[in-house]
Amino acid sequence: MIAGDWPLWEVFVRGKRGLNHVHAGSVRAADAEMALRNARDLYTRRNEGVSIWVVEAARITASSPEEKDPFFAPSGDKIYRHPTFYDIPDDVPHI
Numbered sequence: 001m002i003a004g005d006w007p008l009w010e011v012f013v014r015g016k017r018g019l020n021h022v023h024a025g026s027v028r029a030a031d032a033e034m035a036l037r038n039a040r041d042l043y044t045r046r047n048e049g050v051s052i053w054v055v056e057a058a059r060i061t062a063s064s065p066e067e068k069d070p071f072f073a074p075s076g077d078k079i080y081r082h083p084t085f086y087d088i089p090d091d092v093p094h095i
Contacts, residue, residue, distance in 0.1 A: 008057040009035035
C-alpha cells in the first residue's frame with residue numbers, strides 16, 4: 001500500500017487539564033496502531049495530551065449543518081431535557 005492510499009484517521013486528544021477529547025486534526029496511516037503513533041508524534045510533541053483517540057474517517061457518520069433546523073427541532077419541545085428542572089448538589093464535581 002502506497003502512503004497516499006492510506007486511509008484518513010481523525011485524531012482526538014485529551015489534554016492534561018481537559019475532561020474531554022478534542023478534535024486535533026487528521027493523519028494518514030495504514031492501520032490504527034500506526035495512526036496512534038503518528039498522532040502522538042504530530043499532536044502531542046510537547047506533552048500536551050494524556051489520551052489519544054483515532055477514528056477512521058470513513059467510519060464517521062455526521063449530521064449535515066444544512067439540515068440543522070429540521071434535525072434538531074424535535075428537541076425544542078422537550079423542555080424537560082433542559083437542566084433548569086434539576087437541582088445539582090454542591091458536591092457534584094465538573095458541572
